Amino acid sequence: MSEIVERMKKKSVVKPIVxxxxxxPLVHKRDNDQHTHQWTVFxxxxxxxxxxxxxxxxxxxxxxxxxxxxxxxxxPPYEVTETGWxxxxxxxxxxxxxNNEKPISTFHYLRLFQPTIELPSGNQIVCTEFYxxxxxxxxxxxxxxxxxxxxxxxxxxxxxxxxxxxxxxRTRELGEVxxxxxxxxxxxxxxxxxxxxxxxxxxxxEVNREQD
Amino acid sequence: MIGDVQxxxxxxxxxxxxxxKTPKPSAVRKPEGMKRELFNLIKGKDLTAVxxxxxxxxxxxxxxxxxxxxxxxxxxxxxxxxxxxxxxARTDGLMLHHWVRADKVEAMNPYPFSKFNxxxxxxxxxxxxxxxxxxxxxxxxxxxDYLFDTCRRFDIRWPIVFDRYDCKMFGxxxxxxxxxxxxxxxxxxxxxxxxxxSSPTAYDxxxxxxxxxxxxxxxxxxxxxxxxxxxxxxxxxxxxxRKKEREKKAHDLQKLINMTEQPASPSTAGFPGxxxxxxxxxxxxxxxxxxxxxxxLFNPLDISVTALRFSEFKSSGAHFRGQEMKLPTNIGQKxxxxxxxxxxxxxMEMNPVASxxxxxxxxxxxxxxxxxxxxxxxxQTAEYELESVRTKMQEHGKDFEIDPRFRISQLPEGGLxxxxxxxxxxxxxxxxxxxxxxxxxxxDAATIQSAAARKRKATATTPTLTSTPSSSxxxxxxxxxxx
Numbered sequence: 001m002s003e004i005v006e007r008m009k010k011k012s013v014v015k016p017i018v019x020x021x022x023x024x025p026l027v028h029k030r031d032n033d034q035h036t037h038q039w040t041v042f043x044x045x046x047x048x049x050x051x052x053x054x055x056x057x058x059x060x061x062x063x064x065x066x067x068x069x070x071x072x073x074x075x076p077p078y079e080v081t082e083t084g085w086x087x088x089x090x091x092x093x094x095x096x097x098x099n100n101e102k103p104i105s106t107f108h109y110l111r112l113f114q115p116t117i118e119l120p121s122g123n124q125i126v127c128t129e130f131y132x133x134x135x136x137x138x139x140x141x142x143x144x145x146x147x148x149x150x151x152x153x154x155x156x157x158x159x160x161x162x163x164x165x166x167x168x169x170r171t172r173e174l175g176e177v178x179x180x181x182x183x184x185x186x187x188x189x190x191x192x193x194x195x196x197x198x199x200x201x202x203x204x205x206e207v208n209r210e211q212d
Numbered sequence: 213m214i215g216d217v218q219x220x221x222x223x224x225x226x227x228x229x230x231x232x233k234t235p236k237p238s239a240v241r242k243p244e245g246m247k248r249e250l251f252n253l254i255k256g257k258d259l260t261a262v263x264x265x266x267x268x269x270x271x272x273x274x275x276x277x278x279x280x281x282x283x284x285x286x287x288x289x290x291x292x293x294x295x296x297x298x299x300x301a302r303t304d305g306l307m308l309h310h311w312v313r314a315d316k317v318e319a320m321n322p323y324p325f326s327k328f329n330x331x332x333x334x335x336x337x338x339x340x341x342x343x344x345x346x347x348x349x350x351x352x353x354x355x356x357d358y359l360f361d362t363c364r365r366f367d368i369r370w371p372i373v374f375d376r377y378d379c380k381m382f383g384x385x386x387x388x389x390x391x392x393x394x395x396x397x398x399x400x401x402x403x404x405x406x407x408x409x410s411s412p413t414a415y416d417x418x419x420x421x422x423x424x425x426x427x428x429x430x431x432x433x434x435x436x437x438x439x440x441x442x443x444x445x446x447x448x449x450x451x452x453x454r455k456k457e458r459e460k461k462a463h464d465l466q467k468l469i470n471m472t473e474q475p476a477s478p479s480t481a482g483f484p485g486x487x488x489x490x491x492x493x494x495x496x497x498x499x500x501x502x503x504x505x506x507x508x509l510f511n512p513l514d515i516s517v518t519a520l521r522f523s524e525f526k527s528s529g530a531h532f533r534g535q536e537m538k539l540p541t542n543i544g545q546k547x548x549x550x551x552x553x554x555x556x557x558x559x560m561e562m563n564p565v566a567s568x569x570x571x572x573x574x575x576x577x578x579x580x581x582x583x584x585x586x587x588x589x590x591x592q593t594a595e596y597e598l599e600s601v602r603t604k605m606q607e608h609g610k611d612f613e614i615d616p617r618f619r620i621s622q623l624p625e626g627g628l629x630x631x632x633x634x635x636x637x638x639x640x641x642x643x644x645x646x647x648x649x650x651x652x653x654x655x656d657a658a659t660i661q662s663a664a665a666r667k668r669k670a671t672a673t674t675p676t677l678t679s680t681p682s683s684s685x686x687x688x689x690x691x692x693x694x695x
Contacts (some may be wrong), residue, residue, distance in 0.1 A: 131565035138528035175573035178558035196594035
């Protein structure tokens with residue numbers, strides 16, 4: 001079975017995705033298992049598109065105390081809803097339509113208590129949405145075709161609680177401001193160092209002259 | 213005993229052969245006065261070593277013993293005689309009497325205690341000897357005679373001799389050292405006269421005087437003086453320790469320099485060639501120690517390394533953008549801490565959302581943080597060097613001002629105030645980010661620069677300068693690949 005996998009040379013495709021979880025407290029703490037929250041962990045394409053074109057299945061690996069620790073979701077929405085009392089790290093593994101493209105995984109830390117956001121209805125829920133991008137470097141030919149078939153061009157804003165564009169912009173701006181600041185300081189330090197260097201040479205020479 | 217136990221446990225008749233086998237408990241009787249517990253422990257064992265040989269007798273027992281001696285004639289009473297005796301140690305022939313045991317009369321003659329009257333033979337001198345050999349200006353004949361008499365009287369017991377010696381008699385105040393000096397020197401002269409091969413009597417009066425003076429001074433020290441002495445000793449110990457440390461570090465640095473001079477050696481293979489060549493010239497070694505005056509430690513143009521290598525995804529396949537932002541795992545705690553602090557102070561997230569531009573900005577920024585760390589520690593080195601060259605200038609009666617912008621050690625956390633920025637000699641920026649960088653305590657022996665800086669820092673006595681830069685950076689010549 002050693003077939004040669006043909007790849008698209010010098011091509012790379014980027015697929016933005018969002019993963020995270022929502023959580024709401026249970027009305028009553030359940031006596032039998034002490035569970036306090038109901039939560040949903042999810043993975044969605046960021047753009048408005050049909051993810052089944054390129055995602056075969058998504059696997060969520062929960063804490064070992066859950067029955068059926070590994071949950072496999074083959075059709076959207078890719079999400080698992082459970083109840084629990086504690087936060088833990090969930091491994092999310094994405095399998096692609098072409099088996100020759102290796103699955104990739106990331107981790108999401110399940111949040112039960114914060115950050116909270118307010119729904120239009122006035123209710124508060126805990127919600128985290130983390131934006132990331134999957135980069136397919138030189139994808140296999142079938143995979144490339146599948147990725148191109150995804151028609152998504154613009155963000156699926158309805159799908160998310162947070163304004164992800166705004167988060168991206170703010171994050172970028174903060175980074176750029178900080179970069180400017182640090183670049184100026186680097187320049188300042190460099191100049192000071194250069195001058196200090198010159199001074200040291202100069203005064204050392206003077207001292208040496210004195211000694212001679 | 214076993215029989216007893218059996219009887220208790222079983223309640224049946226004790227078989228006779230068992231009784232026979234058991235040793236009689238009364239074979240050894242408990243000695244009077246011994247604790248029962250002790251006796252139980254040692255009973256049945258070989259007791260010869262532990263049996264008390266001297267048991268205190270009660271009054272009644274003692275009385276009985278005497279009674280037996282007196283009335284049964286157990287021992288006859290010894291005979292004593294009233295005898296007269298003379299003590300040979302005496303010169304006056306005084307006759308005294310005492311009781312002597314009849315069988316020891318012989319042993320008492322001569323009087324046995326007379327031997328304890330030791331007489332020291334004090335040499336005497338003739339008039340001629342005195343005139344020819346012993347005469348000195350400080351002592352008159354009369355006083356010398358008086359001294360010898362006194363010595364003879366008190367058997368050269370110097371404290372007594374000194375106590376009894378009447379200085380008023382000759383109007384000269386004599387210390388015990390004076391007396392000794394005179395006495396022993398005459399002794400020596402006489403010995404020499406009579407036997408030229410005799411060994412000299414060593415008495416160094418001057419030394420003795422100094423010794424006593426020293427003891428007196430030591431005894432009369434005040435509490436403050438004692439404290440001061442202790443402090444000074446501690447300080448000395450500290451200085452010596454530092455000196456040792458410095459020497460050790462100089463040695464280490466020497467090693468590192470030697471390493472860079474052999475570029476082929478595997479430990480330096482990771483350094484970029486140009487940097488290595490440059491660095492070679494940065495140190496000059498004179499007489500085995502690092503000479504601060506000759507070669508400048510750092511080259512300001514040389515610090516341009518990017519410290520962080522983020523994961524690169526060159527091979528084909530899929531990955532998350534977020535993974536490109538993961539910090540290398542081999543980065544030290546100190547650097548990690550610095551990055552964390554700076555990100556927090558700039559209100560940036562540790563794990564931001566991962567778009568391409570954010571990824572680039574953040575990765576570059578964190579590399580810049582590492583660069584600032586480098587620059588800051590280089591700056592500290594520079595400041596220290598300026599200080600040291602200034603001290604040297606001052607020794608030659610010259611001086612110069614060190615601009616505030618070189619005073620990195622005085623940078624307050626949070627950066628400089630606005631009015632301290634931008635002026636002549638002042639820093640061009642507030643150095644806010646720089647101020648949060650902690651350059652202390654990091655260690656990275658792989659870098660000459662850091663080692664050198666550490667070395668310099670170690671020589672600095674100012675605590676603000678005892679910090680260390682670090683840079684695994686030099687091991688990585690490549691900048692992170694931009695995706």
